[in-house]
Amino acid sequence: MGGSRSTPLHVHSFLTDPASASRETVTASLALTGFSMHHTLCCMQYAVREAGDALELLKPRETLEQQAYEAMRQALRDKFAPAERITASEVARQLGVSRMPVVQAFQRLIAEGFLTMEPHKGVRVADPTPAAVRERYLTLIALENLCATESLRVAADELARDMRRQLEASSGTDSESDQAFHEVLWRRSGLPEVAAHLAVLWERGTYYRVLLFQDSRYYERRAAEHEAMVAAAESGDRDQLVEALTKHRMGGLERVLEVIARQHGRP
Numbered sequence: 088m089g090g091s092r093s094t095p096l097h098v099h100s101f102l103t104d105p106a107s108a109s110r111e112t113v114t115a116s117l118a119l120t121g122f123s124m125h126h127t128l129c130c131m132q133y134a135v136r137e138a139g140d141a142l143e144l145l146k147p148r149e150t151l152e153q154q155a156y157e158a159m160r161q162a163l164r165d166k167f168a169p170a171e172r173i174t175a176s177e178v179a180r181q182l183g184v185s186r187m188p189v190v191q192a193f194q195r196l197i198a199e200g201f202l203t204m205e206p207h208k209g210v211r212v213a214d215p216t217p218a219a220v221r222e223r224y225l226t227l228i229a230l231e232n233l234c235a236t237e238s239l240r241v242a243a244d245e246l247a248r249d250m251r252r253q254l255e256a257s258s259g260t261d262s263e264s265d266q267a268f269h270e271v272l273w274r275r276s277g278l279p280e281v282a283a284h285l286a287v288l289w290e291r292g293t294y295y296r297v298l299l300f301q302d303s304r305y306y307e308r309r310a311a312e313h314e315a316m317v318a319a320a321e322s323g324d325r326d327q328l329v330e331a332l333t334k335h336r337m338g339g340l341e342r343v344l345e346v347i348a349r350q351h352g353r354p
């Protein structure tokens with residue numbers, strides 16, 4: 088589509104470079120030369136670009152909500168205590184954003200069980216009862232056992248290798264390295280939805296787990312339980328792995344309940 092001699096320069100540049108189009112050049116070129124296939128194409132590209140700009144305007148709000156959500160997840164890990172009251176206005180002020188994305192982030196966190204909302208009491212950080220914590224651990228056990236079965240079925244060698252590597256690389260003295268160790272099992276299962284559920288369940292217990300890791304009395308026992316899991320994975324024995332996992336999680340439940348009881352001033 089070489090430039091015709093009768094086409095003014097700005098219209099010609101539009102025809103050869105549609106990305107440079109403006110409303111004026113589109114109108115001018117239509118008036119000058121009438122419709123052609125090429126014009127239609129150029130006009131469509133112009134419309135697509137305009138639509139893209141409109142979508143771009145919508146994007147920041149989406150991102151703000153995600154940012155508020157992620158900032159809250161971080162704050163729930165290391166700032167807010169269970170049962171602490173939080174308000175959207177205060178969080179919005181601290182993040183320097185409007186209230187709306189924070190309210191949307193709160194809704195998601197309530198649905199995921201990180202926060203609770205009661206009439207007249209507002210929004211609080213979830214403060215699970217011992218029975219609710221026990222239920223969460225039983226769910227973790229069921230889902231991790233499913234991951235163990237699937238991992239051994241689809242990637243037994245990789246599972247054993249990655250678990251061994253992760254165990255050797257981690258200090259074993261913080262919640263993050265414990266999570267990294269368990270994530271190997273979630274990832275190797277090839278079940279991304281189950282892994283996503285596990286991540287949420289796991290993170291809902293982070294506050295007490297961080298307290299738990301401050302107690303060095305548990306390090307040795309936890310390391311021995313992790314070693315038993317790796318040995319089971321290396322032998323490729325599903326029952327042995329499920330048993331080691333269940334034992335580790337039930338031990339973890341016992342330890343977390345001790346921490347919660349201490350935190351609430353119960354012996």
Ligand SMILES: [Zn+2]
Pocket residue numbers: 265268269313335
């Ligand atoms: Zn562990």
